[in-house]
Amino acid sequence: MNPVNAIFRFERKLSGRAYGLLTVAGAVSMLTVWSVASYSGKIDSLFLPTPAAVVASAATLALEFNLLGDIWASVYRIALGFGLSVIIAVPLGVWIGIHKQTEAFLTPLTSFFRYTPVSAYIPLFILWFGIGELEKISVIFLAIVPYLIVLVADTVANTKKEYAYAALTLGAQTKHIFFSIVLPQSMPGIWDSMRITIGFGWAFVILAEVVAATSGLGHLIVISQRFLKISNVMAAIVVIGLLGLATDMLFKLGYRYFFPWTDKSRHA
Amino acid sequence: MLELDHVSKNYEAKDKSIRVVQNLSLVAEDGKFIALVGPSGCGKTTLLKMIAGLIEPTSGTILVDNKLVTGPGSDRGMIFQDFTLFPWLKVRDNIAFGLDMKKISKKDRKKTIDHYLKVTGLVDFVDFYPKDLSGGMQQKVAIARTLATNPKILLMDEPFASLDSHTRSKMQEFLTDLWEKEKKTVVFVTHDVSEAIFLADTVHVLSSRPTTIKKTFEIPFPRPRKHDLKHEKEFFELTSKIAKELEY
Numbered sequence: 423m424n425p426v427n428a429i430f431r432f433e434r435k436l437s438g439r440a441y442g443l444l445t446v447a448g449a450v451s452m453l454t455v456w457s458v459a460s461y462s463g464k465i466d467s468l469f470l471p472t473p474a475a476v477v478a479s480a481a482t483l484a485l486e487f488n489l490l491g492d493i494w495a496s497v498y499r500i501a502l503g504f505g506l507s508v509i510i511a512v513p514l515g516v517w518i519g520i521h522k523q524t525e526a527f528l529t530p531l532t533s534f535f536r537y538t539p540v541s542a543y544i545p546l547f548i549l550w551f552g553i554g555e556l557e558k559i560s561v562i563f564l565a566i567v568p569y570l571i572v573l574v575a576d577t578v579a580n581t582k583k584e585y586a587y588a589a590l591t592l593g594a595q596t597k598h599i600f601f602s603i604v605l606p607q608s609m610p611g612i613w614d615s616m617r618i619t620i621g622f623g624w625a626f627v628i629l630a631e632v633v634a635a636t637s638g639l640g641h642l643i644v645i646s647q648r649f650l651k652i653s654n655v656m657a658a659i660v661v662i663g664l665l666g667l668a669t670d671m672l673f674k675l676g677y678r679y680f681f682p683w684t685d686k687s688r689h690a
Numbered sequence: 691m692l693e694l695d696h697v698s699k700n701y702e703a704k705d706k707s708i709r710v711v712q713n714l715s716l717v718a719e720d721g722k723f724i725a726l727v728g729p730s731g732c733g734k735t736t737l738l739k740m741i742a743g744l745i746e747p748t749s750g751t752i753l754v755d756n757k758l759v760t761g762p763g764s765d766r767g768m769i770f771q772d773f774t775l776f777p778w779l780k781v782r783d784n785i786a787f788g789l790d791m792k793k794i795s796k797k798d799r800k801k802t803i804d805h806y807l808k809v810t811g812l813v814d815f816v817d818f819y820p821k822d823l824s825g826g827m828q829q830k831v832a833i834a835r836t837l838a839t840n841p842k843i844l845l846m847d848e849p850f851a852s853l854d855s856h857t858r859s860k861m862q863e864f865l866t867d868l869w870e871k872e873k874k875t876v877v878f879v880t881h882d883v884s885e886a887i888f889l890a891d892t893v894h895v896l897s898s899r900p901t902t903i904k905k906t907f908e909i910p911f912p913r914p915r916k917h918d919l920k921h922e923k924e925f926f927e928l929t930s931k932i933a934k935e936l937e938y
Contacts, residue, residue: 584772585774585776587739587742587744587762587768587770587774588768588770588776589776589787590742590743590744591763591764591766591767591768591836592764592791592836592839593763593764593788593791593792593839594787594788595791598791602791603776607776607777609778681778682819683777683778683779683819683820683821684777684821
């Protein structure tokens with residue numbers, strides 16, 4: 423088979439071993455490019471430190487400075503901001519997805535906030551909430567909620583009508599349809615929407631911390647930049663990336679655990 | 691008894707109205723197996739959905755035991771062409787879906803599930819999710835799921851159309867067997883003439899859109915019917931006679 427066909431034949435099956443190998447290969451190739459660029463000396467180490475230097479910086483930050491405290495500060499803000507977002511956005515999204523009037527009423531709000539950049543609100547939030555936790559959590563909340571609402575609403579609105587028909591001919595009442603058909607069918611999509619939007623949490627907590635904070639990974643980045651400690655900046659970025667990977671992995675494992683009935687669950 | 695009296699159905703598109711079913715009248719006695727054959731797109735599914743109460747006729751009446759059909763209910767179970775097992779429920783809970791809607795005792799629930807697992811030969815698959823079943827097995831579960839609610843009438847909308855021909859004839863035999871035991875009223879829609887003859891007591895030939903009954907054939911073959919019937923001369927002759935009717 424020629425390689426173009428091999429890629430586009432829409433084959434979703436892959437052994438766990440092959441999947442793992444490809445994952446490792448992907449990570450290694452990224453590291454290789456970085457290593458070649460930094461160890462060859464073609465790029466000044468001031469601009470691009472070597473992987474070893476970054477690991478060493480991370481170790482120093484963890485042992486002699488407060489890296490773990492900064493990680494905790496950022497994780498805590500995301501957890502709170504994301505948790506609040508889920509509590510507000512998932513029910514609203516579900517409601518929009520099943521109820522046209524609610525959709526009409528809320529669409530201007532969700533669209534408006536989706537298209538206005540969150541960073542533009544930071545000065546307002548600092549004015550209103552100060553530079554404490556509330557300001558950071560508000561930034562994350564505003565970044566996630568409008569998107570999560572729309573993603574959830576789409577998932578719910580796209581539930582297959584045929585299942586509802588089948589349920590009705592099996593004696594279900596209209597009032598049963600929501601809990602026994604619409605919701606169970608939407609759950610994997612809602613879960614995936616959460617997985618996508620928690621990534622915004624990482625992006626925007628750093629932004630909020632870069633602007634004004636006394637702790638967190640974003641704060642660490644700003645301080646390091648001030649002292650031209652580029653390997654510290656990169657160490658912070660690597661830590662953020664790894665934590666993001668871990669978050670994603672947790673969501674994928676959760677998907678497999680909660681939704682064993684989906685096609686995707688096999689090699690999620 | 692199921693009675694359709696001068697039933698018509700129009701679909702309203704933007705600025706025009708499309709008539710799909712035209713003045714169709716039909717009577718199905720209790721325990722009879724009725725097949726409706728018609729060209730694809732003629733409005734067969736619309737007809738079944740009206741009987742199921744999922745859509746309303748534009749004019750005319752549909753009566754079940756002299757009661758007007760006003761909405762869906764478990765007295766009229768429907769098997770769809772597309773597989774509509776609930777993918778998030780295991781085979782067991784799919785079969786029990788209708789029972790769970792009306793809160794019956796755990797003991798009766800289990801008894802009914804076990805009965806239909808046995809009838810459909812799916813005992814070993816009770817803990818499978820639909821995605822792990824073949825198309826034929828999925829339709830067996832769908833039939834079991836519908837029968838478990840004990841409907842008076844079984845509405846089947848080309849249920850075997852997306853199966854391969856071997857599985858298809860197995861399923862036809864399975865269905866006649868089952869019907870000979872359970873004796874429900876069945877309204878079976880198909881575009882496959884030999885399938886209609888093999889299964890039914892009466893075959894109604896439908897015209898193309900707007901559809902109505904063109905001609906009715908009583909099927910003389912004795913029961914129980916086995917697959918070999920399809921190779922007999924009389925079967926073949928009747929098939930070509932009805933197929934001809936369908937073409938004009």
